[in-house]
Amino acid sequence: MTTNSVLVLKVGGALLQTESGMANLMAAIKDMTTSGQKIVLVHGGGCLVDEQLSANGKEIIKLDGLRVTPADQIPIVVGALAGTSNKILQAAAAKAGLVSVGMSLGDGNVVSAKIKDEKLGLVGEVTPDDATYLNFILSQGWLPICSSIAVSDAGDMLNVNADQAATALAKLVNGTLVLLSDVSGVWDANKQVIKSLNKNQIEALVAQGVIEKGMKVKVEAALEVAQWMGKPVLVASWQDTEQLKTLAQGGSIGTQIQP
Ligand SMILES: Nc1ncnc2c1ncn2[C@@H]1O[C@H](COP(=O)(O)OP(=O)(O)O)[C@@H](O)[C@H]1O
Numbered sequence: 142m143t144t145n146s147v148l149v150l151k152v153g154g155a156l157l158q159t160e161s162g163m164a165n166l167m168a169a170i171k172d173m174t175t176s177g178q179k180i181v182l183v184h185g186g187g188c189l190v191d192e193q194l195s196a197n198g199k200e201i202i203k204l205d206g207l208r209v210t211p212a213d214q215i216p217i218v219v220g221a222l223a224g225t226s227n228k229i230l231q232a233a234a235a236k237a238g239l240v241s242v243g244m245s246l247g248d249g250n251v252v253s254a255k256i257k258d259e260k261l262g263l264v265g266e267v268t269p270d271d272a273t274y275l276n277f278i279l280s281q282g283w284l285p286i287c288s289s290i291a292v293s294d295a296g297d298m299l300n301v302n303a304d305q306a307a308t309a310l311a312k313l314v315n316g317t318l319v320l321l322s323d324v325s326g327v328w329d330a331n332k333q334v335i336k337s338l339n340k341n342q343i344e345a346l347v348a349q350g351v352i353e354k355g356m357k358v359k360v361e362a363a364l365e366v367a368q369w370m371g372k373p374v375l376v377a378s379w380q381d382t383e384q385l386k387t388l389a390q391g392g393s394i395g396t397q398i399q400p
């Protein structure tokens with residue numbers, strides 16, 4: 142998708158567990174940036190957080206796809222996302238010949254953050270704020286790699302769902318959002334990828350329980366941006382090299398979430 146607008150690519154945490162997946166993605170990013178496409182990479186790391194919480198004897202609780210994050214889990218969550226996950230991706234970027242800047246939502250006032258809902262603990266809700274820092278990184282030809290850890294004005298470190306993090310950054314730079322997961326797109330009840338979805342269809346599939354958990358959060362984030370921008374948002378897979386090539390050539394892949 143070589144467009145004039147900035148491409149905001151979000152990758153789910155499962156990517157970080159496959160060397161070949163990361164290598165393929167970084168090769169596709171290298172191709173796109175070489176042809177002048179500006180890219181912001183936003184990442185999750187939910188599975189790494191799960192691993193680290195378990196290793197530290199902590200409970201894993203999710204509500205509607207969002208992790209309940211008590212204060213005693215924050216150091217582990219921040220370490221897994223802003224630390225390990227972010228640096229794993231920077232290492233993969235370096236291997237592909239890309240110059241990256243590892244960052245989080247707490248940097249340069251890119252977003253403003255507040256606690257989303259007391260019952261989720263230290264989970265953040267973010268809104269776009271100041272694009273100066275991100276635009277500077279892009280103007281240097283560097284690849285920003287952003288984790289979904291935010292910092293509130295009150296000085297709390299907050300855990301933000303990475304799809305929602307990507308939503309805020311896509312709005313910030315008025316970019317084109319692509320959410321890459323470990324599935325080829327949004328499935329129907331028979332696990333067939335649906336080519337295109339609008340608001341009514343999404344609401345029906347959520348009500349039927351066909352779209353659930355992390356995919357519910359993702360599709361709702363995608364719909365919000367699609368409506369805000371007045372253009373479709375793609376939900377696709379980082380696993381499929383062909384999909385990545387199509388994306389790099391400006392084609393449409395996976396499921397299009399329509400405004
Ligand atoms: N209708 C659906 N279509 C595709 N995936 C779905 C659907 N409903 C639930 N899922 C689940 O959502 C997962 C993707 O969400 P999530 O794990 O949060 O991804 P990521 O970590 O890439 O953001 C899929 O692996 C799948 O198990």
Ligand SMILES: CC(=O)N[C@@H](CCC(=O)OP(=O)(O)O)C(=O)O
Nearest residue numbers: 153154185186187207208302303
């Ligand atoms: C609040 C919340 O749910 N935060 C997520 C942040 C990471 C994430 O979203 O990772 P994926 O993209 O791999 O799912 C979490 O703690 O798992």
